[in-house]
Amino acid sequence: MGYVAVKGGTQAIEESIKRLKYERLKKGLVLDCPKIESGLRCLIDQVMSESSLYSEALAAMSIKQAEGSPEEAVFLLRAYRSTLPRKHYSRTVHSEDMVVERRISASFKEIPGGQILGAAYDYTHRLIDFELIEETDEDAINWVREFNKESEVSCETIDLANLPKVLDYLREEGLIAACANDDREPDDVTKESVQFPTSRSERLQILTSGQTGAVTSLGYAALRSFGALHPNVGELRIGNLPLYVDNPFNEQNENKEVEGDDEFKDEREDKDAYYIGEIKVTEVETLFPTSVRKENGQRVIEFGLGYGICYGQNETKAIAMSILDHCLEIGGSEYPTHNEEFVLMQIDSVESTGFISHLKLPHYVTFQSELDSVRKSRKEGSKINEH
Amino acid sequence: MNINYNFAFFDEDSKREIRRATLKAVAIPGYQVPFASREMPIARGWGTGGLQLTLSLVGKEDILKVIDQGSDESVNAVNIKKLIHLTTGIKVTDQTAEATIIQSRHRIPEIPLQAGQILVLQVPLPEPLRYYEPSEFETKKLHAEQEYSGAWLMLFEQIMNYKTLATGADHPVLVHDRYVMAPSPIPRFDNPKLNSSPALILLGAGREKKIYAVPPYTKVISLDFEDYPFRVESFQDKSCRLCAAKGVYLDEILDSITGETAYQCNDTSYCLQRLNGRLVG
Numbered sequence A: 001m002g003y004v005a006v007k008g009g010t011q012a013i014e015e016s017i018k019r020l021k022y023e024r025l026k027k028g029l030v031l032d033c034p035k036i037e038s039g040l041r042c043l044i045d046q047v048m049s050e051s052s053l054y055s056e057a058l059a060a061m062s063i064k065q066a067e068g069s070p071e072e073a074v075f076l077l078r079a080y081r082s083t084l085p086r087k088h089y090s091r092t093v094h095s096e097d098m099v100v101e102r103r104i105s106a107s108f109k110e111i112p113g114g115q116i117l118g119a120a121y122d123y124t125h126r127l128i129d130f131e132l133i134e135e136t137d138e139d140a141i142n143w144v145r146e147f148n149k150e151s152e153v154s155c156e157t158i159d160l161a162n163l164p165k166v167l168d169y170l171r172e173e174g175l176i177a178a179c180a181n182d183d184r185e186p187d188d189v190t191k192e193s194v195q196f197p198t199s200r201s202e203r204l205q206i207l208t209s210g211q212t213g214a215v216t217s218l219g220y221a222a223l224r225s226f227g228a229l230h231p232n233v234g235e236l237r238i239g240n241l242p243l244y245v246d247n248p249f250n251e252q253n254e255n256k257e258v259e260g261d262d263e264f265k266d267e268r269e270d271k272d273a274y275y276i277g278e279i280k281v282t283e284v285e286t287l288f289p290t291s292v293r294k295e296n297g298q299r300v301i302e303f304g305l306g307y308g309i310c311y312g313q314n315e316t317k318a319i320a321m322s323i324l325d326h327c328l329e330i331g332g333s334e335y336p337t338h339n340e341e342f343v344l345m346q347i348d349s350v351e352s353t354g355f356i357s358h359l360k361l362p363h364y365v366t367f368q369s370e371l372d373s374v375r376k377s378r379k380e381g382s383k384i385n386e387h
Numbered sequence B: 001m002n003i004n005y006n007f008a009f010f011d012e013d014s015k016r017e018i019r020r021a022t023l024k025a026v027a028i029p030g031y032q033v034p035f036a037s038r039e040m041p042i043a044r045g046w047g048t049g050g051l052q053l054t055l056s057l058v059g060k061e062d063i064l065k066v067i068d069q070g071s072d073e074s075v076n077a078v079n080i081k082k083l084i085h086l087t088t089g090i091k092v093t094d095q096t097a098e099a100t101i102i103q104s105r106h107r108i109p110e111i112p113l114q115a116g117q118i119l120v121l122q123v124p125l126p127e128p129l130r131y132y133e134p135s136e137f138e139t140k141k142l143h144a145e146q147e148y149s150g151a152w153l154m155l156f157e158q159i160m161n162y163k164t165l166a167t168g169a170d171h172p173v174l175v176h177d178r179y180v181m182a183p184s185p186i187p188r189f190d191n192p193k194l195n196s197s198p199a200l201i202l203l204g205a206g207r208e209k210k211i212y213a214v215p216p217y218t219k220v221i222s223l224d225f226e227d228y229p230f231r232v233e234s235f236q237d238k239s240c241r242l243c244a245a246k247g248v249y250l251d252e253i254l255d256s257i258t259g260e261t262a263y264q265c266n267d268t269s270y271c272l273q274r275l276n277g278r279l280v281g
Helices: A002-006 A009-024 A034-039 A043-049 A056-066 A070-081 A131-136 A137-153 A166-172 A200-207 A212-224 A262-270 A316-330 A340-344 A349-360 A365-384 B013-026 B048-055 B075-086 B136-144 B150-163 B188-194 B269-276
Strands: A099-104 A232-246 A273-293 A297-309 B063-068 B099-106 B116-124 B173-175 B179-181 B202-207 B210-214 B220-222 B250-254 B261-265
Touching: A009 B075, A034 A043, A034 A056, A034 B063, A043 A070, A043 A212, A056 A166, A070 B075, A131 B063, A166 A232, A166 A273, A200 A297, A200 A340, A200 B116, A212 A316, A232 A316, A273 A316, A297 A316, A297 B188, A316 A340, A365 B150, B013 B048, B013 B202, B013 B210, B048 B099, B048 B116, B048 B202, B048 B210, B063 B075, B063 B202, B075 B099, B188 B220, B261 B269
Parallel strands: B063 B099, B099 B116, B116 B202
Antiparallel strands: A099 A232, A232 A273, A273 A297, B173 B179, B173 B220, B202 B210, B250 B261
8 A cells, every 4th residue: 555655657657658659640540751751841841940950851750750749859859969979060051052942032123143932832822722632642743743844944044053142232332331251160059058148150050940939939029029120131042052071081171161252162162072962941131220330420321130041941930030140149138139148048949848848747845845935934924923 | 760879878979078067067066067968858857967967977887766856756757767778778776775876856865875876966947046147147257256145135035024044945055165056956854965975966957058066075055044044844743654754854645535634755765665674763
């Protein structure tokens, strides 16, 4: 009898885990990982971005295991990432080298290279397409065949791998403050915990792996009322970036990083390095009108910059990130959205969901201790009343 | 895709990074050493700091005990034990005296720790000054300058308001006459066990990315005032309804049938050992 009250957790836990598996399987159908990869592109992108681990296959597996919960899927990938030794660093990736799939500017109608709409939900009506319930794999194959035939007719004349950045145009006009190249090695937040004040490289890393909803909400707060910043999207581009690692047997190349100008592009590729694949990213540059005092004391308006970049196609998050990047660059204590401790310490999915869910753990000891204090203070309180 | 995990989950470089931070923590008792803090297969806030310490230290010969709020069988304890066993295959035990590493959430076992043992405490909020200073940048400075008037003031205000020190668990301590430290929310009852402990006590906060330590035989004093001395939770005249133990931390249990309040050892393994006659006293 005594044993019953003291023990008994282990079996209940086993049963709970079994019950969870039952919930995933009870309808007698399982999701194939390739089907997840092919049909849940946006969720995969979101999960890869929040986990800071780029692997569509692993993301699909995690989504399957997590029954589609982004919070759980991210959790699985992050934990897996902890077991991976860091063997190589890629060469610096230049976003000018992106093979662009979509690229828009909300600031200029005519941009060199043109607006490329690519694939986006922006131009659709959000009406449920009830026909999808009947859609088959065969329909998909047929549709894609037709689509490919159409695409062959319209031949591409633009070099999608060499599109100039929209902001370069403003830079040439002197409307954006020229900033010096900062080639310092970035601080790696996965290797050293963040210390305040942070460096920009740390801020960008934390923002890019932030929970999509949290980054969006805080970005929205800065846009709507806290500082009421209304930026212009200078350029939003989505596409693939090639990754190279140096030949590990010939490391003297490593430090000979060449400048990001296009004329050196071939040189970068020809160095002794291996192409290891590509990553799809969303990159956003936003413009914030800022008042600057010149040397002669006169005030002029310049454009300040915000930068956002995320794995996959995550446009809202990337734009919100660029807003927060700008807020934290300015700093100041007036608004929480400009306070780096407030923003950076609360937006990680694994951290926030973990600590909130820990409230479900038993707190018997700590509560007993509080109870003791409550009773003691009441006793003292009633003593005073008696006097 | 078939993947095998390394011994004790982490790759060896990650373990080494944690051990480096741990060594620094031992060298500066009570000082919170920042470390990278990897994401774990259990949730942040569920003992990832403690788990990382344990995984970085564990060897094939170690014997592990994990307790959660005094219980070897509570959700968190079972979960963590299972993960460590799964990735190491080492022996686990309920017996405090047999274990070489004891990972615990919010309790120090009733059976006194011995030299050579390591107690790993899971810490949710490592910063004892956070209550009155929300900024990490500021609290770091306060520690550096040994500026602890806020901590004393916090206790003073409690006395002003309630005529008594009103801390629950996590009553702040002064370590080695230098750093004010959050003992993790162990009950005040356990605070005195930190003082001059023969075992090494390591504290890990995974989400907050801090490791700190109380090396063996270090002076640890609970903050208080001469006229308002530190007092542990009182279980005067109460004893365990199962094993009749006195002078231990008791859980208050409401009997659903009789409606009466009863008390029971919080340290379940201690209670079981007494019931099975393996402990006298």
